[in-house]
Structure formats: structure tokens, C-alpha cells
Amino acid sequence: MHSRKIGDYVLDIFIYVSLIAMGLSTLVPFITVLSKSVSEEWAITSGKVNLFPVGFQLDTLQYVVTNNQFLHALLISVLVAVVGTLASLIVTAMTAYPLSKRELPGVGIIIILFVFTMMFNGGIIPSYLLIRQLDLIDNLGSLILPGLISVFNMLVIKSYFESLPQSLEESAKLDGARNYTILFRIILPLSGPVLATIGLFYAVYYWNDYFHPMLYINSTSLKPLQLYLQDIVMNADSSSFKMSAEDMMNVPAEGVRAATVIASTIPILLVYPFLQKYFIKGVLIGSVKG
Amino acid sequence: MIKSSRWKLARSNWDMYVLLIPGLIFLLLFKYTPMYGVVIAFQEFNIFSGIGGSEWVGLEQFQKLVRSEDFFQVLTNTLLISMYKIVLLFPVPIVVALLLNEVRKMLFKRTIQTIIYLPHFLSWVIISGLFVTLLAPTDGLVNQIIMAFGGEPISFLQDNSFFRSVVVFTAGWKEIGWNAIIFIAAIAGIDQEQYEAASIDGAGRIRKMMSITLPGIMPTIVLMFILRIGSLLEAGTEQILTMYNPLVYETGDVIGTYVYRMGLGQQDYSFSTAVGLFNSVVGFILIISGNMLSKKFLKRSIW
Numbered sequence: 080m081h082s083r084k085i086g087d088y089v090l091d092i093f094i095y096v097s098l099i100a101m102g103l104s105t106l107v108p109f110i111t112v113l114s115k116s117v118s119e120e121w122a123i124t125s126g127k128v129n130l131f132p133v134g135f136q137l138d139t140l141q142y143v144v145t146n147n148q149f150l151h152a153l154l155i156s157v158l159v160a161v162v163g164t165l166a167s168l169i170v171t172a173m174t175a176y177p178l179s180k181r182e183l184p185g186v187g188i189i190i191i192l193f194v195f196t197m198m199f200n201g202g203i204i205p206s207y208l209l210i211r212q213l214d215l216i217d218n219l220g221s222l223i224l225p226g227l228i229s230v231f232n233m234l235v236i237k238s239y240f241e242s243l244p245q246s247l248e249e250s251a252k253l254d255g256a257r258n259y260t261i262l263f264r265i266i267l268p269l270s271g272p273v274l275a276t277i278g279l280f281y282a283v284y285y286w287n288d289y290f291h292p293m294l295y296i297n298s299t300s301l302k303p304l305q306l307y308l309q310d311i312v313m314n315a316d317s318s319s320f321k322m323s324a325e326d327m328m329n330v331p332a333e334g335v336r337a338a339t340v341i342a343s344t345i346p347i348l349l350v351y352p353f354l355q356k357y358f359i360k361g362v363l364i365g366s367v368k369g
Numbered sequence: 370m371i372k373s374s375r376w377k378l379a380r381s382n383w384d385m386y387v388l389l390i391p392g393l394i395f396l397l398l399f400k401y402t403p404m405y406g407v408v409i410a411f412q413e414f415n416i417f418s419g420i421g422g423s424e425w426v427g428l429e430q431f432q433k434l435v436r437s438e439d440f441f442q443v444l445t446n447t448l449l450i451s452m453y454k455i456v457l458l459f460p461v462p463i464v465v466a467l468l469l470n471e472v473r474k475m476l477f478k479r480t481i482q483t484i485i486y487l488p489h490f491l492s493w494v495i496i497s498g499l500f501v502t503l504l505a506p507t508d509g510l511v512n513q514i515i516m517a518f519g520g521e522p523i524s525f526l527q528d529n530s531f532f533r534s535v536v537v538f539t540a541g542w543k544e545i546g547w548n549a550i551i552f553i554a555a556i557a558g559i560d561q562e563q564y565e566a567a568s569i570d571g572a573g574r575i576r577k578m579m580s581i582t583l584p585g586i587m588p589t590i591v592l593m594f595i596l597r598i599g600s601l602l603e604a605g606t607e608q609i610l611t612m613y614n615p616l617v618y619e620t621g622d623v624i625g626t627y628v629y630r631m632g633l634g635q636q637d638y639s640f641s642t643a644v645g646l647f648n649s650v651v652g653f654i655l656i657i658s659g660n661m662l663s664k665k666f667l668k669r670s671i672w
Contacts, residue, residue: 102480125508
């Protein structure tokens with residue numbers, strides 16, 4: 080039995096060391112960027128800032144978060160995320176409810192039409208040409224409408240509706256209630272947790288979306304946070320290969336870049352406790368399909 | 370008789386169909402219209418003439434595609450990056466789940482989980498920002514370490530011999546923790562009595578891990594693997610778009626980014642749509658085959 084105990088001990092050391100190493104390698108990129116965002120510029124460019132800040136100051140962060148362009152991009156992102164999430168939740172629930180009634184004629188084929196789009200799509204260019212034709216280029220609608228319904232999310236809500244007891248709806252129907260009344264007055268109030276989960280799925284999707292704004296937004300005044308951040312990150316990075324004199328003027332200093340990355344991460348950090356809780360639920364609902 | 374009762378059901382629930390209207394408009398306009406739009410892959414599409422007025426050229430775009438050296442480079446890059454991601458990254462979350470399952474100190478376990486799930490919620494732009502700083506040629510932490518050991522600094526994001534590694538590593542950094550969740554849940558679902566019986570038989574922890582836990586989550590592993598193969602041609606378009614630059618097109622340009630560059634950068638709409646269509650069709654075949662495999666071996670459909 081003695082060797083078993085030593086074996087257990089070695090195993091535990093291995094487990095804890097590997098997990099701590101993984102945790103640290105997740106944290107290191109954050110720590111080094113955070114340190115640069117609060118260090119003096121000379122210390123950064125001379126390569127003195129590694130893991131810990133040198134010459135602590137908060138001016139760079141303050142400059143970044145009070146910068147008008149940053150605040151404007153932040154506002155656009157908040158607007159798109161809030162309006163997009165609400166619109167997506169309402170339309171997704173409105174679609175999921177009828178589709179949860181398999182006995183209704185036509186429902187089966189509509190579900191197939193939705194599911195098919197998870198496997199096959201027209202691709203980037205036809206979607207771009209459509210948005211162009213709808214005159215949605217440089218319109219915030221182009222960031223919301225193409226992703227209004229996520230079929231995956233719709234199927235999760237649908238299977239939740241299917242799991243609710245029929246008796247609720249039947250008694251309401253006997254009282255003469257219409258289906259939309261039942262959906263908005265009875266079903267949705269009972270669906271708090273699943274709507275919260277799916278709402279967060281949508282919110283994170285809209286918030287983090289880089290692809291759609293990159294395709295459809297050219298105007299500086301409509302750029303959401305991700306696009307603004309990408310300009311800053313990549314402008315600085317491209318410095319090493321091609322750079323016009325004009326670009327030189329616009330290249331943000333290392334510290335500003337780091338501070339912008341940190342400032343853009345903060346909104347997600349603030350809601351992270353909710354995200355973790357509800358996202359895990361959502362992933363598990365999705366995997367144990369209804 | 371049956372038909373008329375279904376008709377009655379539909380009529381008495383007419384408002385259900387009203388509820389469906391916004392969803393159906395979305396489906397037709399934003400999903401099926403672009404699918405119809407792929408016909409421009411068989412045209413020499415002119416944006417001013419539209420689909421109706423553009424010249425039909427049959428398979429000319431696809432012949433151009435097969436002859437194009439770019440396309441083969443891009444396809445090779447896509448497959449290489451995707452396969453590196455599968456081979457190197459797919460097993461890691463399983464190991465992480467197995468390790469976390471052995472941790473008895475709950476506070477430690479929860480702390481590690483909280484840390485390693487975080488990157489999943491960050492956009493690729495933020496992550497590329499983090500790594501551009503970490504890997505910066507002179508003042509980045511990694512190059513500081515390399516130089517401290519007497520090495521030459523490396524421009525990881527501008528060097529064709531490192532770019533793919535950076536793409537694979539950062540993808541792992543972002544998603545490994547999160548991808549462990551599904552396996553952690555599968556482990557939690559294993560019948561505890563099996564472990565008790567094994568303990569009575571004198572099995573050690575590694576033995577139990579190998580003979581109970583791993584076989585117990587094998588169906589989940591196989592299912593996740595099949596799903597993963599289904600997205601073989603998606604090497605990480607959004608990720609690469611936020612990280613790459615012309616210096617690393619040679620190794621980093623994948624189908625998704627190439628379609629974007631050809632279509633929107635060079636306005637070669639028909640050719641890039643043809644490339645996109647190739648991508649969609651192969652992707653579709655992979656997903657359908659995956660589903661057939663899943664039905665055959667796991668007795669369940671992916672949907």
C-alpha cells in the first residue's frame with residue numbers, strides 16, 4: 080500500500096502543476112498587456128516591461144477611455160448589442176413557438192428549411208451583394224439583420240417550449256386566449272432562464288462580432304469597438320513592413336495600444352460571472368438535444 | 370378526413386403562422402437569397418448589370434480555380450492549419466477534463482475553471498491584440514525571453530515559418546478551457562457505482578481514469594470529433610483576418626480569407642463566389658457524412 084500512496088502523491092503533483100501551468104499561460108498575455116498599459120512609454124519601447132509595470136501611471140488608460148473615438152465606438156457597440164439582442168430574442172422566440180407545435184401543418188418543412196442553413200450557406204460574396212442591394216452598407220442594420228436568428232439558439236428555445244406542460248396552454252385556450260397572448264403572457268414569463276442564456280449568447284455574438292462590421296461598415300462614425308480596436312492593433316503591428324509618412328503620424332504608441340486592448344476587455348470582464356454561469360447551462364442544453 | 374382535420378387545426382391556429390412571418394422573411398431574405406446568389410459563380414458577374422444582366426460563362430470560374438496556383442496554396446494552408454488544430458488541440462480539452470476531475474480541492478478547481486474559460490468570451494480582435502503585444506519583435510515578452518537566452522528576436526506574425534504555429538497556439542489558448550466543459554459534463558454523468566466497485570477491487574486512480582472515465586466519455590469524444598471534422602475547411606477565417614498581413618499570405622491565407630480578399634478587395638465577385646461555393650459544397654458533404662457516421666456508430670443523429 081505504501082507505493083500506492085507515493086504514486087497518488089506524484090499523480091497529484093502532476094495534476095496540480097499542469098493545471099497551474101495552464102492557468103498561468105492563460106493569464107500571462109493579460110498580465111503583460113495590463114503592465115504595458117500602466118507603464119511609462121520609454122520603459123515599454125526600451126523593452127523593460129515584461130510581466131510587471133515600470134514607472135506606474137494611469138494617464139495612458141485615462142487618455143484611451145476618455146478618447147472621443149473610443150467612446151463613440153463603445154457607444155455603437157452597446158447600441159448594436161442591446162438592440163440586436165432584444166430583436167433577436169423576440170424574433171427567435173416568435174419563430175420557435177409555432178415550430179414547437181409539430182402537429183401544425185407546414186411546421187416540419189419549415190424546420191428542415193432552417194436546419195439546412197446550418198449545413199449550407201451562400202457564402203460571403205452573395206451575402207455582401209445582398210446587403211449592398213438592400214442599401215444596408217454603412218447602416219447599423221447590416222450588423223443586426225443578417226444574424227437576427229441563430230438557428231442553433233432557435234432550436235434550443237424550441238426544445239425548451241416543447242418541454243413545457245401542455246395543460247398551461249390548454250386551459251388558457253379554453254378561456255379563449257389567442258396563441259400570441261399565450262406566448263407573451265404565459266410561455267415567455269415561464270422561460271426566464273432559457274431566455275437569459277440565449278440572450279447572453281446573442282449579446283456576446285453582437286458584442287464580439289468583427290466580421291460583419293469589417294464587411295459592411297466603412298464610415299468611421301459607425302465603427303463598433305472591435306473594428307476600432309483592430310485598426311489600432313494592426314496599425315501598430317504593420318509598422319515593421321510598410322509605412323507611409325502619413326501612417327507614421329497615426330501609429331499609436333505601444334502603451335496606447337495595450338491600454339485600448341485592456342479597456343476593450345473590461346466590459347466583458349464586468350459581466351463575466353453571468354456569462355460563465357449561463358453559458359455553461361446553454362452549452363449543456365444544446366448538447367443534450369431536446 | 371385526416372386532411373380536413375389538419376386544415377381545421379391550421380385555420381384555428383392562424384395566428385401561429387402570423388408569429389412565423391418575421392422568422393420566415395429572415396430565412397428567405399438572409400439565408401436563401403444568398404444561396405440563390407451563388408449562381409454568379411457561373412457568370413462573369415457585373416455589379417452594375419446584376420444577376421439578370423450578367424453574362425453566363427458556365428464552369429469557366431471553376432476552370433480558373435482549378436488552374437489557379439493561389440487556390441492550391443490556399444487550400445493547402447486551410448487543410449494544414451485545420452489539421453494541426455485538430456491533431457494538436459482536439460485531445461487537450463479531454464486531458465484537461467480528466468485532470469480537473471481528479472482535483473478534490475473545490476476552490477482550486479473553480480479558480481482554474483474561471484481562468485481558463487475566460488478567453489472564450491473575448492473577440493478575436495482582443496486576442497490578436499494581446500498576442501501582438503506578447504509576441505512583438507523587440508519589446509514583447511516572448512522575444513525578451515529569447516534574447517535573454519542569447520537568441521535572435523523573431524517576428525512571429527510576419528514570419529512564414531511561425532505564422533501557422535501562432536494561429537494554432539492562439540486558437541488553443543482561446544478555446545481549450547471552454548471545450549473541456551462538454552467532457553467535464555460527460556464525466557459527471559458517469560455512474561459513481563462503477564468507481565466504488567473498482568475501488569473495492571483495488572484499482573488505483575490512473576487505472577480508474579483509464580478503465581472507467583475514459584470509456585465512459587468515449588461516445589462524447591467520438592461525437593465531438595465527428596462534429597469537428599465537419600468544419601475541416603473552416604481553419605479560422607475571423608481569427609486569421611485579425612492576425613495576418615501580406616507578408617504571411619503564403620502560409621496564412623485560407624479559403625475564407627482568400628474569398629474575402631478576392632471578392633471585396635479585388636472585386637472579382639464571380640471567381641470568389643466560385644471559391645466560396647467549393648467551400649460550402651465540401652463542407653456540406655463533410656457534415657452529411659459525419660451525421661451518417663454518427664448514426665451508424667453512435668445510433669444518434671447530430672441533430
